[in-house]
Amino acid sequence: MNQSNRGIWRWLKGFMLKHVHGMITCKEFEDFVLRYCDNELTERQRSLFERHLSFCRECREYLVAYQRTMEVSREVFLSSDDLVPDDVPKDLIKAILKAREQ
Amino acid sequence: MPQEGSEQQRLLQTNAVSEIKAEQLVRDNSGWMLLLAKRLLGDQSLAEDAVQDAFLDAFRALDTFEGRSSLKTWLHRITVNASLTKLRQLKRLAEQPLDEYLPEFDQYGCRSEAPWRHIARVEDVLENKQLRTLVHASINALPDAYRIVLLLRDIEGYDTSEVSKLLDVSESNVKVRLHRARAALKKLLEPIFRGEVD
Numbered sequence: 534m535n536q537s538n539r540g541i542w543r544w545l546k547g548f549m550l551k552h553v554h555g556m557i558t559c560k561e562f563e564d565f566v567l568r569y570c571d572n573e574l575t576e577r578q579r580s581l582f583e584r585h586l587s588f589c590r591e592c593r594e595y596l597v598a599y600q601r602t603m604e605v606s607r608e609v610f611l612s613s614d615d616l617v618p619d620d621v622p623k624d625l626i627k628a629i630l631k632a633r634e635q
Numbered sequence: 636m637p638q639e640g641s642e643q644q645r646l647l648q649t650n651a652v653s654e655i656k657a658e659q660l661v662r663d664n665s666g667w668m669l670l671l672a673k674r675l676l677g678d679q680s681l682a683e684d685a686v687q688d689a690f691l692d693a694f695r696a697l698d699t700f701e702g703r704s705s706l707k708t709w710l711h712r713i714t715v716n717a718s719l720t721k722l723r724q725l726k727r728l729a730e731q732p733l734d735e736y737l738p739e740f741d742q743y744g745c746r747s748e749a750p751w752r753h754i755a756r757v758e759d760v761l762e763n764k765q766l767r768t769l770v771h772a773s774i775n776a777l778p779d780a781y782r783i784v785l786l787l788r789d790i791e792g793y794d795t796s797e798v799s800k801l802l803d804v805s806e807s808n809v810k811v812r813l814h815r816a817r818a819a820l821k822k823l824l825e826p827i828f829r830g831e832v833d
Contacts, residue, residue: 547743559746563738567814591748595738595821598828602821603789604757609770610674610790612761621665625683629661629690 550585557581562592566599661690664707668714674786675718677775682718689717715787715801722779728802730812731778736819755828766827773823781816788813 550558557565562585568574569582586593665686672682672689692713700709722728739747760766774782787793787801788809795813799806826832 543741543745544743547741547745551744558744560740560744563746567810567817589746590750591746594751595746595748597754598751598825599817599821601754601757601828602817602824605760605770605824606774606785606820607789608757608761609767612767618666618669621662621669622683625669625687626658626661626665629665629687630658632687632691633657633694 546589550589555581555584556588557585559585559589559592562586562589566596569596570600570603657694664710665690668710671711671714671791672718674790675715675783676721681721685717685721686714688720689714692717711791712801715791715793719783719801722783727779728783730780733778733781733815733819736822737815738818751829753830755830760827766832769827769832770824773820776823777816777819781812781819784809784812785816785820789817 547558550556562582565574565578565582569579574582586596668686668689669682672685673679676682676685689710693710696713700706719728741747755766760770774785777785783802784798787798788795793801795806795809798809802809804812
């Protein structure tokens with residue numbers, strides 16, 4: 534698709550999402566993303582959200598990358614749980630116990 | 636939230652902790668508490684201070700520990716609170732602009748998202764030490780006000796209401812910050828996800 538056709542397509546897409554009944558815009562979709570991931574959308578909101586997903590390639594791919602971000606950050610931290618230091622600084626333990634006495 | 640019953644918990648509920656028990660409590664828990672504080676504060680020295688404060692708070696509050704949660708859950712929250720107090724003292728929890736990392740839309744309101752021909756699997760990232768390090772660095776690059784919400788909600792397992800109370804901000808503010816933090820982190824992680832980093 535050349536530049537001119539792409540511009541027309543994006544204008545048309547924006548127009549449809551804004552004016553066709555039962556559609557939401559990409560910005561409205563953005564406002565729903567967190568609640569979609571937390572399973573907090575109403576049935577109607579979820580239906581609008583999923584209709585937009587089936588229509589918009591950019592939002593579909595955005596959501597995959599957004600959810601992958603959540604998974605990766607969680608897994609990277611969980612996998613570092615075994616890095617709990619065995620040798621906590623002795624001075625720290627001494628300082629805690631000393632401060633407790635005071 | 637961590638759930639763990641233990642002998643220590645039963646001992647503590649007697650409200651009579653001997654020196655030996657206190658030392659054992661510190662030895663058994665200071666490792667994970669130090670790791671948690673370091674995650675939140677991003678600094679070893681500050682984390683050690685926070686853990687010391689957390690233990691002092693814990694010893695002081697032993698009388699109020701009713702055993703409704705596990706000892707680890709109780710100490711976890713105390714460590715988070717001690718770390719947040721440090722961040723407040725350093726004025727690091729003020730909201731900062733994140734605009735350059737947030738999603739972009741064109742003049743017609745349509746999302747601008749470069750096509751994704753490939754997205755790395757979670758396993759691809761986990762198996763590569765350099766990528767794991769980059770993920771940590773990317774999270775640490777977020778402004779504290781957003782990074783903390785992401786860590787508490789997505790990593791440490793607190794729910795929105797708990798984070799709202801810990802940070803003393805509204806639940807809707809927590810949600811806004813969390814979404815922005817995730818969206819910004821997504822942008823920071825894009826080179827990894829698109830396979831542009833080996």
